[in-house]
Amino acid sequence: MPGWKTPCKTRSGHGRQKQSHSSAWRGLADIRVLALALVYFGTSAGLYTLGIWSPQIIRSFGASSLEIGFLNAFPAVIGVIAMILWARHSDRTKERSWHVIGACLLAVAGLIYAGNVSTLFTVMVALTLVTVGISASKPPLWSMPTLFLSGPAAAAGIAAINSIGNLGGFVGPMMIGVIREQTGSYSWGLYFVAGLLALSALVVMILSARANKSPTAELPHPHTH
Template sequence: MAGELETRVLRKITWRIVPFIMLLYFVAFIDRVNVGFAALTMNKDIGLSASAYGFGAGIFFWGYFLFEVPSNLALDRFGARIWIARVMITWGLVSGAMAFVQGPTSFYVLRFLLGAAEAGFFPGIILYLSYWFPARQRAAVTALFMAAAPLSTVLGSPVSGALLEMDGLLGFKGWQWLFLIEALPAVLLGFVVLSYMTDRPEQARWLADEERDWLVRTMKEELAGKAATASHSVWKGLADIRVLALALVYFGTSAGLYTLGVWAPQIIKQFGLSSLAVGFLNAVPPTIAVVVMIMWARHSDRTAERTWHVVLACVVAAVGLWLAGLSTSVAAVLAALTLVNVGISSSKPPLWSMPTTFLSGSAAAAGIATINSIGNLGGFVGPAMIGWIKDQTGSFNGGLYFVAGLLVISAVLTLLLSRSQTAKAKQPATQS
């Protein structure tokens, strides 16, 4: 009977919560990386060099970095419903304003403001899932949520490529239509969040009394179970060495992810293809990555193993970037980019299952935001370095190898963190 109740409750909350937050992240990710497609024509129109574009595309993450922790603490205090709605409406308006950039300076300013507007969304959802789903189910649920990122590339790439073909309509450039049209869903969904999202299990009127009581009790028991070892205060969440270690691991995976979002269209375009063809081809690697990521996360949950699931995924992505630098044909570069997509996407669900095992409450809000804000600076460093190296050498290769190196460092740091945690766990037994 208890097992039947658990299954029923988890099915209900999964269907109620996960498809909706996937839709939100889908829209968020399109607005975050559609600059990669806009750049196919925008850069020439507003006079952006590869270095200036890489810097501007990446400066998004400085806005993200500066406002991430305060935003996530605000979510913990005011509730996900109000705060996620605020985030979405704000970033939609800023994303739409990208249609009116005039040159490098306005490009930098709006990309920074977009990062500031969106700060708190991703870690806020990770924190939100920890309110609703027991730890043993969290990697699989996180994988479903994060599948929205590669799915946004799968579906968004052809759409973005098609929008670029609207060049000249009503006097607007194709890239301007891209920003304006793709910003609208964020604003509209922000208002939907206000009526649809439920902050905590205690408020879930869409669950039967018996189901709601089981969920509230289960989550409280889990919280009590880690009370002795978990950090709870904001400052402990910020100061925990494991938080810094995971932030550095995430740094490499973010560099890889935004290398794909910001530069993959141009890497494919160099073989002389049209914007529409680039859109369809760019959708192939993430299609495969979605399937592999979900299977990988389920295996991680089933085996209760996180470390090697992160390490192996990072290594696969690094190998893919190295091969992308060696590729001399469209087929070869697509195969290499598929490996990068698979590795990057698969590394994240097990990685994001780690912090909520040793953080809770305000510490979780601060710690998760810290990991995301510091880690996402990789989204600045990766694209910016590729742009700079491209201007210096005329090739993407050196930048791709640089980002591959960051992913190898992420793999090594994950192993070191695991060994440190294992040694720490054995210490009391040794001393006694």
């Protein structure tokens, strides 16, 4: 009769719910999820560092408030274009790992360069490199969890990556401020964030190497994906 559930249907519903919860927990416990959360932590640290500190860094080179507004927008525009082109290239080649690694290393180079520049022009070049690298890393990075997770496990894994990784958005900018207060310079703070992004690249490299060695691994690697 309508509105009534048979014992068989009830047991079936409970079974599916239990299986869904079990899959979600497997996603959270997967070491690859924690590794990608660490990768996202580094990229978030870089992204929020740019958002919070770029105007002050540009100002330190003598730019006016109006100039800061225009100059701060320029790297973001270039970053959006680079992100689209890099994502298309990643999709066309069906490769993720080295697209993330390359983008992170470009951001690392930009941050190190930013810590050593002495003119407004060169600092803008450095900030643009950082923005391009961080922006370009995002699409291939977010394509990686669904290569080894599906269903409830994918949802739980992506949520965990996002939650843990976003903590980098607090740590990166905070450390820039703390280190600048101690040293009177942005340089070592920028190097610190560069170190986080270098760690992100290293983690993806390790995941890629493990995927190459394991015939059952589903993470992308340079030769077969």
